[in-house]
Amino acid sequence: MTNEKARSEMSANPTLQFLGAAQQVTGSCHLIRINRKNILLDCGMVQGANQVREWHRFRFRFNPEKIDLVILSHAHIDHSGLLPLLVAKGFRGKILCTPGTRDLLPVLLNDSVLLYQKDLEWQNKRLKRQGKPTLPTVMTTKDVDRVMKQVERLSYDKQGFPIPGIEVVFRDAGHILGSAIVELWLKHGQSMRHLVFSGDLGNTATVLMHRPSQIDQADIVLMESTYGNRNHRPFSDTYEELASVLEQAHGDGGNVFIPAFALGRTQELLYCLGQLYHQGRLKQSRVFLDSPMASSITDIYNDSLQRLDKKDTRAMADRNARTLQEFLPILRVTESVEESIAINRISQGAIVIAGSGMCNGGRITHHLKHNLWNSQNHLIFAGFQARGTLGRQLVDGATRVKLFGQTIAVKAQVHTLGGFSAHAGQTELIEWARHIGGRPRFYLVHGEPEAQEVLRQALVEYDIDVEIPEPRQKVDL
Template sequence: MDITFYGAAKHVTGSCTYIKCNGKTILIDCGLSQGRDEKDMGTDFFFEPAQVDYVLLTHAHIDHSGRIPQLVKDGFRGEIWATSATRKLCDIMLNDSAHIQEMEAEWKSRKNKRAGKQGVEPLYSIEDALESLTFFKECDYDEKVTISEGISCRFIDAGHLLGSASIELWLEEEGKKRKLVFSGDIGNFDQPIIKDPHYIDDADIVVMESTYGDRIHKKPEGAVGHNVPTVVRARELAKIVEKTFQLGGNVVIPAFSVGRTQEILYLFRYIIDNSLLPDFPNLPVFVDSPLSAKATAIFASTIQGYYDEEAMKMVNEGINPIIFPSLTTIVDVEQSKALNFRKEPCVIISSSGMCEAGRIKHHLKHNLWKREATVIFSGYQANGTLGRSILDGARHVTIFGEQIDVRCNVTSLQSISGHADQEGLLKWITSFTKKPKQIFVNHGEGEVASYFATLIKRELNISAYAPNPLESFSLIDATAIPIQSESPLPSSVSAKLNNAVSELIGERESLETVVARMIKASKDDELSEKDAIRLTNAVERLRSDLEYLAMKWCGDCDKDR
């Protein structure tokens, strides 16, 4: 009976936790890594997918579900347990992710071909995504399910996304019983449409997220403690829109297609119904994302057991809470392009939420340089993403190979974050009527996860630790004793590692030559300013990556001593 942290350990994305019990293997989530996390963790599994028996899925967001088709492609034939809403959302999200994988592989292959290199295979195909959906088994909230001898689970509403869940997991092996709780992504209180997070009574061991474990969301005027009523969120959003429209600019909102887009639409419906923008009664709102359109349809039809009282009241009155007359959903590419040539200001909601792909990049290209425009971030921006660069105050960004000045107003709506802040996380863990013996802190950037674990130890007097990637612990003892993994690396991972080392050694001379030429050209004033900036940025990225690897390697060496 043991646990290994394969994903989202000192990272935010790529959630994947591996559990062994009674000869069975269970994954809690199987998500894609994004931004810097993807570079750190790679794309190969550190275990054999064919040996996995069950996947328990906390929710549909791609950083939790996005590698399920790859798992199936590589041999998984077990059961995937999730709520009904999560299953419905995965239907559209995994297919969309597969489409992106195929498109990116095709683009990289064309680029490689021009350089005389080999083509690139997608991580998985649409066929893999469709096949993965056949392994899903649905369960209701609060329903305890026995999935195998000595292994039972129950899904509890986490208040993060339609169908999202914290998972209670009961394990029994050779007379030893352990109860584990996996928080999943813990939602904010008073989040539009969906219910608040539900609490859990007890656990021996808790694995909990720490996305915002080091900060407290800025509360808008009118908020009372954790409670931020819809009217407060709507007024905050309306104020930004009004100021931007008065300047004649567009409001561009990068938003996750599933969850965040629908919550923002709910707020705009409230703004219109309550005349919070009297000078703009027919507020033009465009959702430019085919996936968002499909997700909105699922949100509108998947109601019972998921909507909160406020949203259900509207439904019972015959009102669709996320659709309104001045809303236009864009599917056609030409319509999307036409948005950038409108003469009247408008609101554009588009994906991806971290600005790494999708139509949002086109809208940013056409609006970032305009002083009258506003970009509103509505969700977490991972390290290494375009969204993070803009939010952190970059003066210039590169989009589609073109340098774009950032002159517009950039802001974020922390009050509509889908993740609980430090106060919300502490409220969730202190809701346990019986203190857990051990807490593992994951789903947070390295420093944040470690800080939050220290905070728990200091403030709550509970043993807490932020595990490193690939770290394993025995669950036989309730305090979870670290163990040395005896499992060999899968052959695909070993082969890639050996090839990468060989290539690095082989490229050393080329790198030295490039650096020497760069230094000479710089001294002789042969470099243009643009080329000098590009080279400097490339060298800085390489230096940063090598520093990270050296630090990690030396740390591992110190452990071995």
Template sequence: MKVKFLGAAKTVTGSCYVLETGGIRFAVDCGLHQGNREIESRNQDVTAYQPRKIDFFLLTHAHMDHSGLLPRMVRHGFSGKVYVTTATRDLLWIMLQDSAHIQEMEAEWANRKNARRGGKPVEPLYTQADAAAVMPMMQVIEYNQEFEPAPGLKVIYRDAGHILGSAFIEIWVTENGATSKMVFSGDLGRQDQLLVRDPSHVEDANYLFLESTYGDRDHKDLGSSLDEMAEAISFSYAHGEKVIIPAFAVERTQEVLYSLHMLSKAGKLPRDMPVYVDSPLAIRATEVFRKHPEYMEAEVKALIEAGEDPFSLPNLKFTLTADESRNINTTDGPAVVISASGMCNAGRVKHHLRHNLWRKGASVVFVGYQGQGTPGRKIVDGAKTVKLLGEDVQVAARIWTIGGFSAHAGQSQILGWLNHFKPNGMEVFLVHGENGAINTLAGLIRERFGFTVRTPEYLEECTLKPGAETAMVLHTERAMPRVDWNFILTDTESKFTMLKQRLDKAAERPWVEQVELRDRLLEVNKDLMEMISQM
């Protein structure tokens, strides 16, 4: 049996693992790669996936970093089944359409820009028609329901406690009369989340593919997180400014709404302070949550069954249109603005940050993970300025990072979940994490449980055979092309040499043109200095 890591290998996006066994080729998850330009370029290359040769997908949950490339697979020839839970299906219907709309709009924007420069046209990653084509392929699987997607394979979905409908997947593979068991954690939830139930447990496996997003730290408790949220709101309310909450449209926005619902009931939310949900996707996703109380933890389910809406507030406003969104920033006075995307790398939240990040009385409250290379990560890491919509914006607002809202298990909770496994020589593959988190968690797992722990790289392949040493093959040059720093620096130096040689000609130009050239060079120096300071 072979496994190839096509994403979430020492990163937290692009989750996809392609498995080959007994002439069957299938995949667990199919996520978008998100981050810097180099990481996102992986979305364009489908050769590693070979969509026409994938028989089916097993999907853990609806988040785009686990599902967002499905329409591209369809666009390039995938025609099999996609196994999902009911809630995942309902969420994907709106999420894939929204993602496709974004792809189309970004391609349209790029083409307008290219047309002005005489550049070549670009195509969207996929279209809304591609997203719609995924829906008939979905086959609903309920928790704890055993099924056989192909001969020699048995699969069960268990509640992962991460978001509505999320699952970890148990797979039994029979080859040459021998059966081995694999478990893919997907994104593992933490105990005592606001909305969804606690994750289920599993006791045995030969191979475990385990997420490690927070493998190096724990989250704050929910009580202190609610207090911090109330403090952020109180701070900006007193200064007459806005609280911007970048939040993923699915699960995180609903958790924030429920938190504000509780703060309102406790008298800790000013009744005259508007709360805007400024994300069409989040608005539609909230309706899906209302539709599925059966996936929620007992207290929230009881509220809904008693007729109370946990996602309502006295002064709640949903903004669907772009004009309504723009009006938020032309309205004076304090407000809470919940907007996507959660990492500030797309969507309407970028506009809200551009209007408020430089205001000293404003607050920006981060309630979720911020991936490497994203504007959100730069703000959290203490950047003095960030580039938003082509403009350098000063970071003067008060920044809050509230970890208690995370839908991921923290370090202690991952180890507690692992504690249910029997000590039977299981191999653990740590995925969906950055280097620091992976290495810290790997050391703790080896020390505490004695399991063999592997930390695969992007495009790495492994051959699994119970009782035999796992063989690993790494395609380093394709996965992580070497950066030729000498070439880049030599090229940069040659350009500065050319610039010096032409200074006499610059001095002969009219004064107005000289200062324009000077200002352009100052911008280059500024960008260079900013890069140096980040190294």
């Protein structure tokens, strides 16, 4: 590169490009170019589609070898899931995240890659039978190992200087263990820009997590908007509704199935079931945690209780419970496939928590195949269901669904408990945004267009400068 060209690139205005979670909820990925450096905010996968097909036709809209730094807001797969593929394609830079995210990443990424390999093996068998070429493996768990070697930890409220001209501070986002609001100070020549990326902001009412940190000042804000068009029910009402549904299921003589995200939602549900148990309100005799990944993550939460909301952990300590398992004594963790299959021989009195949270894979799909047709059973959704997922079909009232090539009648009673959401609702999003001084320009990400437009109009009423970026749109910083 000539000196003239280098100076030209150095003097070029820094830019921000929205490569993922623009007018959709999943696939968070934003690219900052500054001083000939390329920085990714998150590197997440789009969920809900045929993942093998998506992995194989996916192409990064940048050269992975040219990425210098990935800053990770938290460990959820829609924010971190493309990291193994990024490494497999040549990325060798740093990955900066909080200690809590560092603890969770290997569990989530290995699970994601192993599921991909399992599905790939199944699809290749089908292709062989059809006499068609098989698909190559695009990544392995060795790529997850490489990801972890490139991770550097930065605790909340500490300054980090991962590359020249870039200062990073993580603030507690209150979403899941280790989730962060990212504050970035970007120095370009004699100017400095203060960019804030909300990541996923937590619901202040839910258990175990702290309230999201407030930000006092910014020039540019990327803010999530998943629930930009509505608020959640008060958590106390949701808690009572959960108790009521469980009471109804007990009276109906059936079982309760809860598709739950292994990270965050499962631990909150276990805590609430523990509370109901100690209040004498839990009539079911057995609770199954049917997810090896959720079990591993729960162990990480148990080891990290000092990082969680002290009000909730104090309630556990008052019952001499050092872990969520001890707080819910009727809990049984099913590790093996055989144990999971055996659950479907239980006709009543059981609560089954299984992944995945949107029913687009995992053990919950097998339980739904065997139990959706039974009107005595109850199905509880306690989290957001993205478009294109089986969970969204069921929430939207589907009377028949396809599972493993079979059409299954939906006779079980379906409930949606919105108050369990780990995302901030509309009012919380507006309050968080209004606290930020400096008249920043807001860009709404991580939301569906309808929710984003409602939130945009609400923010404009408070004289906030806000835009809904188009996918792949590039803006000057």
